[in-house]
Amino acid sequence: MANIKNAAAKADLRGAVQVTVRDSVTGAPLVNAAIKLYKAHTLQGVPMADCDVDEVKKWLPDEALLAATGFTGADGAVLFPALDAGAYIAAYDNIVPMRMDALFYQCAVVHNNCTENVCFDFAFNPQVDIQFESNCREVENNCAFVGDKANAEVHVDGDGPLGEDALRIVARSPWQPRGNDGHHFSTTMRRAGPQRFEAQVLFARRGRPAGAAGGAGMPMARSGGPGASLTADQLAGVVAPGSMASLGVNSDFEADQRVPQPISGKLGVSLTRTETEPTEDLPLWTLIRNSTEALSFTNYLAFLDQLFCDANVAVSDFERLRFVGKNAAFNAIKSRRALPFNDSDSYRVLKAATEAFVMVNCGVLSLPLAFNPAEDAAYLDRRDIPNGGSLADVLANEYLETVDGSTLALPYLAVIRRKLPDIPITIPGSGSEADLCFGIIQERLSNPCLIELIWSYWMEEGMLVQTMNAITQRFQNLRPAGTALGQDPLANTEIDMLRPLNNLLWGYTQDEQHRLTVVRRNYEYDHHYGVRLDGKAVQRFRPADSRSKFLEAFHHLLRLLTSFYRQDDDTTVKADAFPVLNALKEVHLILSQGAHNQFGDLPSTARIEMLMQQWLLGRPEFREFLPTRVMVAYPEPWMDRVDAMKKLQGWTDTSVMHFRSLAMFGEQLLLSIRYGNWSDIYESTQAFNWARFWRPQAQGYIHAYRAATGVDLSVDGADTATDATLPSVLLRQRLAAQQARA
Structure with missing residues (x-):
């Protein structure tokens, strides 16, 4: 114990070097400047005790002697603490436009219990x-x-x-x-x-x-x-x-304001839509819209191509910047993920890459943030919502709240945090094991993963999972349960064209025991939204906690939005957003009641599994295996395979495109409701802006719901019983009518 105390005391007496970088003309600090601190040695490799001018002039950087690398903060300074006594070289590691080839460095002698100051002054002259x-x-x-x-x-x-x-x-x-x-x-x-x-x-x-x-x-x-x-x-x-x-x-x-000029003669007069004012939650909605699009299958496919096939594949600037983080996450996960069976490396690598893709892109506050200033401003302009300045500035300075003195969090999560003042915040990798056993992980609070399980529900209703199950059964030479000999549509199909995918299908089939079952997903669908699947695999349903009021409340909100849009398009009327605000509060309350149990992990796990299913079905080999319709312009390559399987099996003839729209638009709408602090809002301006901002998604969801279930949520005169009817029941009724007509 005495030795430990002596070592701590010795460390406390060690010196430090503080490096400051600024513009010599304006005095402005240079933020995030890279500073490399080297131990000073002569050309002969002898440590320097002080800053000998002749030796310093001949100094050359040697990475083997690098002591630390730091980056200047908002004040243009960076501190290198706990340094042993001796001479050090601080080297500025960013370019200086006036002298691109020059290496700028200074020598400092560190003494115990003292801080040496080094200042780089550059005449940038902005x-x-x-x-x-x-x-x-x-x-x-x-x-x-x-x-x-x-x-x-x-x-x-x-x-x-x-x-x-x-x-x-x-x-x-x-x-x-x-x-x-x-x-x-x-x-x-x-x-x-x-x-x-x-x-x-x-x-x-x-x-x-x-x-x-x-x-x-x-x-x-x-x-x-x-x-x-x-x-x-x-x-x-x-x-x-x-x-x-x-x-x-x-x-x-x-x-200055222009001096009004008198105008005479015939004048044309036109009316415009009601003006609104920007609200501080616009950045959150923009991040949700852009982040969910970043999780799309198109971006996922581009990431896999960039990772495994062609590093120069054409991707957006945003995806190119995030590729570094996704690649690092992939390498970290790949070394930790193992499968307990032979010949499955291809599938294991695909699984690790998919997990890395979802991990990085689902974080709403991951750097770089999902802002695209030009496109975001154009989107707001099309919605007739004024842009109140930089969305990043509004997010940092007005919207995010500080909890526990330093952690930035969304206002809704800040409210939850204040309800739990006795539970500590834990930082993975920096606390003890005891702290990790009891506490709130900081990442979940400050950078939540925004994924809604409604996406997986509609993909499953669209027969994505069932299509992949039918293929793996044929891969194993299994006839579906309850199917008589000679009645299996895939029994006489030859799967030789799938030979290039043999290793991937083998790994996928062997890993079935580690994937979510349809029963587990079904119980969680009911816990989150009060919806459930219909079929033999999910009989004897016994939920403990169901959101029985969600469907009615959500469909009531969509009907109110239809009425609001009619008023908003009428330039002689100011649309009333208070009914929309009250409906948002109701849906937010119901969603928050279901944010328990497996809420933190099951949605992301289901997303990873279904993205892999989409990727497998999107492979060119399946175009030859299934009788797809080439002339139908499906936006994603896996979709025609699902529709082809539905045609073969006699399942619903509603195109999977409508279920994809329900998944995408439903996720965006529910994320904006779940993570908005609606319970503490009493003015209608935010609901007014919310309705305008999400109009394409709301009306897209309404249309897709009518195409899939036959229920039109845009007509006046709501039928409460119809609004509360489970989508699976409506889909079963439409399938029965389809089979009766056939």
Whole structure:
């Protein structure tokens, strides 16, 4: 014990080095600048006791002597603590445009119980030039008026020959890039008064392209240790540890109101839809919409192709940035996942890759955040919702709440956290085993995985799982239970064309014991939403806790939305959103009651399994195995295989495209209701914006529900009994009618 105390005391007496990086012209700090700290040695390899000028001039970096790597915080400083006494070299590891080939470093001598300060001052000399134009003409005297366009040009010394891989400029919303050189931005001034242009000038690491930034797709990085506060830049994905250094630039100006001009003669008058105001939950809805699209089969297929087949496959910028995180997660999971049977490596690797894809893309607050400023602003504009500025800024500064002094969380989860003040927050990998046995894992609180089980339910009603089961039974030479000899539609099909998939199908079939059963999924469907499957495999259903009111409440909300949209489209009427708000509160309450039992794990597990089923069915070999319809434009390659199997087996003839729409749109709608803090909202503005924001999804769900079940949720005069009828019952009735007509 005495030795332990002495070692701790010795560590406390050790010294430290603090490195600061800033612009010498403006004094602005350089945030996220990479600093490498080396132990100082002579060219002969002898440790230096002090900073000998001649030896320091001849110093060359040696990675074997690297003591630590740090990144400057919001104040432009980084601290290297607990250093043994001696000489150290602090090297700046980002580019300096004025001297691209130069290596900037300084020597510091560390003494026990002292902090040595090292300062790098670079004359970046950032310049912002703002001009104004009206009706495509430059304004004389450079005067700004509401309605004019403001054009900003940003430069730092020496940036002329540099491309975006070395230097990049990111402007804050509502400023948008103008031209292709990356230095010009523009916006339209919509209000009078003070205006500000803000941007970040980003400098790449030395010898490292911007696209190789680390941390992509991983949980939000917090400088200063776990739980430290996040900046708006970090939330925007602009500044993540290991990426580019950032220098903030800004320029202020005034915009005056135009003097009204008298107009005479014949005038045309038109009415527009009711104006609304931006609300602070717009960033959450945008993240939900973009994150669920990131989990789509199209992105999943591109990720697998990029991982296993072609690293240069064409993907979106967002997916390319997150690929680093997904690849790291895949490598970590692959080493931990094992299957207890032979010849299954192909399937094991596919399973690990799918888990990594879902892990990284389902986190609503994973870096880089799922914001696409140009597309997000265009989406809001189409919904007639004003853009109140940068969604990342609103998320960081207005929407997210701080719990336990430092952890950022969604407001709804913050309310839940305040109900449990006695339960500690645990950080995986940093606490003791006892802490991990009792506590709330920080990742679940600050970066929840947004997946709804309703997606899996509608995929199962669309016969995705049943199709794969029929194929694996044929693969094992099994006749379906209850089927007489000669009545199996697949009995006479030859499966030789599936030979290239033999190893994958073998692993999938052998792994059946480790997959969720239809019974387990069915009980969880009922616990979450009060819905259940219908069939021989799920008879003798005995649920302990069912959401019997969910269907009626959700369908009531959809009917209210139809009425709201009619009013909102009428330019002579201001649509009343209070009924929508009350319906949202009711659905939110019911959903929160079902967020227990297997809520945290079963939805993601079901998603992983069904994505793999889609990928297997989407393989070209199945196009030859099943009689698919080539001329039908299915959006995803697995879908025609499912419809072909349904035709062979005599199942429902409703296309799987409608069930896919129910899965996608239902998940987005329910996520926005579940994770919104609706119980604490009493003004209708947020419900008004919610209805407008999710209009394509709501009306898409209503149409798909009518196509699948025959119930039209858009007609007036709701039938409570019909609204509360289980979809599986309606589907069985339609199947019976289909078979009777046949």
